[in-house]
Amino acid sequence: MNAPGQLAPYACDPARSRGRRYPEPPAPTRTEYQRDRDRIVHSSAFRRLVYKTQVFLNHEGDLFRTRLTHSLEVAQLARSIARSLALNEDLVEAISLAHDLGHTPFGHAGQDALNGCMRDFGGFEHNLQSLRVVDALEERYPDYDGINLTFEAREGILKHCSRRNAELLEAREPQGVGWRFLHGARPSMEAQLCNLADEIAYNAHDIDDGVRSGLLTLAQLREVSLFERHRAQAQAEHPRLAEAGNERRLLHEAIRRMLSEQVYDVIDSTRAALQAHRPDSVEAVRALPALVGFSGEMRARSQELKAFLMQFLYRHPQVMQKMDAAQQVVRELFDAYLADPRELPAAQAEVALEGALPQRARTVADFIAGMTDRFAAREHERITGQRLLG
Incomplete structure (x- = not known):
């Protein structure tokens, strides 16, 4: 176990970053990944996330999640897990805050529509668009386009990429962020963690928003084992939560417990994978199977929840x-x-x-x-x- 604040040998160390596309002198008071995070927070694309759909359209209610609040929740979950695994929290935060910068208005519906429009012109992938935002579309600096993030942040932002687009990226930037998609390599553990934290966050907050909207009920959610176990435990320990008027408290307590169990499962499963493979560097991580993940049982229960949300929320007629x-x-x-x-x-x-x-x-x-x-x-x-x- 590493001392508090000490990075593990498999974590990304800002002092050993592969650097930026446009070299810059180091900052006197911040690490390279802290600079990445700060540049993302100050970007125009980040501010626009506050008015972009997660599930419910922006005008439908002030308390529903947006892309901005979702990104903040991902960052919170990912940082909590990163600390337990001695990963780089600043890099995890930067990737989490930037991962949806390229998302269209109206969520996945907008993305699908724009991809259809661009079918004859190379298509549209929102992960690739997030990279495009930080590499080219932001206009904040006098000498280059984009915000010139480190390789490690850019790698984490590009979670998915088609082979065709990976080849185009590789042609422009040999052995850059597209390389791993062509050679079956893994990204850093920080990037792996952000990808999983994204899934954990949206599953939980879509339950909350679904019930708040009236499209989901607590009775329906009792069909989902991952949720129901924690609802039942919370109600058994706090009988007054079963009383009329306490439904929101019961919902929040069940979700809180569900999130905690998933976080602890990721930590335990990842530690087991690290023990089995013993990577001693970031490059060793890239050559191994994915190390950050759920246990088999938790993966199955998470998939059950995702299928439930797809059927009863995302495909709800409304x-x-x-x-x-x-x-x-x-x-x-x-x-x-x-x-x-x-x-x-x-x-x-x-x-x-x-x-x-x-x-x-x-x-x-x-x-x-x-x-x-x-x-x-x-x-x-x-x-x-x-x-x-x-």
Whole structure:
């Protein structure tokens, strides 16, 4: 066991970072990963997350999660686990806060619609778009585009990538962030952890938001073993939670216990994997099977919860109706901007008008992906005269 605050040999050490694409002198008071985190927090894309959908559209209620609150919850969970495993907490926080920067308005419905629009122009992947945001689209520095994050932060942001896009990345940046997708390698343990913390966070808060919305009930959730065990224990220990008016307290206590069990399971399972493989460096981690993960039993229960949420929340008729309208907004915005780039702001219009059709389409996709829910709805109404949302 490492001393508190001491990094394990398999953790990412900022002093041994593979560096930034544009070399910079070190900061006098911050590590490289602390600088990454700070740059992400100060980015325009990060601020826009507050008005981007998680499950429920931004205008549907003030207490539902947004991409911003989701990212903060991921960071909190990931940092807690990282501390127990002697991983780099600053890098974990940076990756967690940046992982959804490229997400479209209207959640996965918006992503699917934009991917369909871009089918003939290379498609659209929100993980790749998050990397594109930090590498190219943010305009904050005089000498380069993007915010010039470290390799390790960029690697963690790119959780998934198609082979075609990995090949394009590798051509532009040999042995860079696309390399592992072509060679079956793993990312750092910090990146692995953020990927799992993302899943833990959204499963838990989608239960909370689903019940708050009225689309899920505590009675329905009793079918989910991961939730029901903790609900029953909480009610047995605190009988007054069964009384009318205490449903929210019971829900929160069950979710709190469920999150704790998942966190402890990840820590125990990861320690077992570390004991079995004994990696002595970050590079050793990259050559091994994934080390951060659930136990087999917890993975099965998590999958059961995900299937439940898919059936009863994400595919609920009320959610689907809103998502159908959201996809129409994205498609019609794309078609309008592509047909007449002068509808775009001046800077994007200039780029779109000067480029060939694929470049025009990518400029349009970048602009739409950066929109908040409410801006996209307003723009659609301005261009089409239709008010589909909010």
